[in-house]
Structure formats: C-alpha cells, structure tokens
Amino acid sequence: MTDTAQRLLSSATAAFAAKGFHGTTTRDIASGAGVTPGAVYVHHKSKEDLLYSISKVGHEKTLDLVRTSAAASEGGSPVSRIAALVRNLAQWQAANHTSSRVVNFELPALSEDHLSEVLQMRHQVEDEFRSIVNDGMQQGVFRVPDANMAVVTLLSLCIDVARWYRSDGRLSAAEIGEHHSLMALRLLGVEGR
Missing domain, CATH: 1.10.10.60 (Homeodomain-like)
Structure with a gap:
C-alpha cells in the first residue's frame, strides 16, 4: 500500500x-x-469502498484476535477461556477505539455485498463466543437462560467500549479489559467472582 x-x-x-x-x-x-x-x-472507487476497506481489515483483525485468544486458552476451563476472550477483545476495542467505532457502528453504510462479507466475519466471531458459552453451560459453570442472548450481551459489552472509551480517561485499555472479563463472568453466573 x-x-x-x-x-x-x-x-x-x-x-x-x-x-x-x-x-x-x-x-x-x-x-x-x-x-x-x-x-x-x-x-x-468510492467513499463506500474506503469504508469497506476499513471495515474489512478491522473485522479480519477482530476475528484473528478472537481465534488466537480462543486457541491460546484451549484446553482450559470455559471460565478461563471466556475471561481471556472478553479481556482481549475489550482491551483491543479500547486501544483501537477510533477505528473500532467505524468498524462497528458504520455498517449500515456498506453496500449489500460488502455488508454480507463483513457479517460473515461477525458471525464467525459470535461462533467462537458461542462455543465457549455452550461448553460452560454444559459443564454447569455458566448459568444463563439463553446461550445466544449471553453471546449477544458479551459481544455488546466488548464492542461498545469503542463508543465511550477515551485514551485520557481514568482507566487504561488493559484495565478496561480486566474489568470487562470480571463483569462477563458475573453475567454468566460464575460463582465466586
């Protein structure tokens, strides 16, 4: 480039x-x-093409981060796996809050073909989360009434960081990641957290 x-x-x-x-x-x-x-x-080609380039790269990086986090904690308990996944994604959203705002909140401006491609990556991110949530529910360590709603809630918790995080704020990106991983475990009904 x-x-x-x-x-x-x-x-x-x-x-x-x-x-x-x-x-x-x-x-x-x-x-x-x-x-x-x-x-x-x-x-x-167009302003929309610029948005697509930004969105595609951002979603590719997010998917890679999620897959790397999931693979690094593979073999661990669902509790440690989801904590690592949420920590890393929330921290990444904070550290990259400007581009993340565009990647996550300007999707309606994408063309139908571009949106379809990006949504496929978003579904793959959801699948990584869903796999861990389902494992935790099967093992009885996550206590939620609906796995799909739990996944939506966890992703919203992470993604929305880009909307409000500021580099000069009270907490660093790493501290936000730690906080959100603890909150995620509470949302999932993990005892003792």
Whole structure:
C-alpha cells in the first residue's frame, strides 16, 4: 500500500469516527490526508469502498484476535477461556477505539455485498463466543437462560467500549479489559467472582 493510500485510510477512519459516514465528504478525507479530492478516486472507487476497506481489515483483525485468544486458552476451563476472550477483545476495542467505532457502528453504510462479507466475519466471531458459552453451560459453570442472548450481551459489552472509551480517561485499555472479563463472568453466573 502506498503512503498516500495509507494516509487516505487513516484520514477516512478519523473522519468517519468523528462525523459518521454520511457526514463525511471526500473533500474531508482528502484534506485530512493532504491530497486533492481527486486523489481519493485514484486509490478507491468510492467513499463506500474506503469504508469497506476499513471495515474489512478491522473485522479480519477482530476475528484473528478472537481465534488466537480462543486457541491460546484451549484446553482450559470455559471460565478461563471466556475471561481471556472478553479481556482481549475489550482491551483491543479500547486501544483501537477510533477505528473500532467505524468498524462497528458504520455498517449500515456498506453496500449489500460488502455488508454480507463483513457479517460473515461477525458471525464467525459470535461462533467462537458461542462455543465457549455452550461448553460452560454444559459443564454447569455458566448459568444463563439463553446461550445466544449471553453471546449477544458479551459481544455488546466488548464492542461498545469503542463508543465511550477515551485514551485520557481514568482507566487504561488493559484495565478496561480486566474489568470487562470480571463483569462477563458475573453475567454468566460464575460463582465466586
């Protein structure tokens, strides 16, 4: 990727996070990247194509993080596995809060084909969580009435960090991850946590 293309992606990420997709113009993106508006179209077919690139990379990184976290804790108890998974995902959302806001909350602006591709990755993330929640329920260590709703709740807990987290806030990204992993265990009805 050229330096200009990377600057355009960075500028688009910052602009989409600050103004939303529909509130951002290609002129905003070009200005932030230090190029003319026409340069946007040299590197991307459209503003939506920029959003798709940001969203695709963000979802690929999230899926990789979730799979790596799940694999690293494989063989451990469902309690330790879900704690690690939530800790890592919440921390990542905080550490990457600007791009995460775009990746997670600008999905409606994607074209139907692009949205379909991104949603497949989101479903794979859900499947990783669901596998651990189901294991915990079968072993009797997680006490929730509905595994699917538990997964939605856990993912919301992690993903929403990007909406409110600020680097200059009271807690670091790592502290947010620790806090959220403890809250996840309480949500799942784990005793003694």
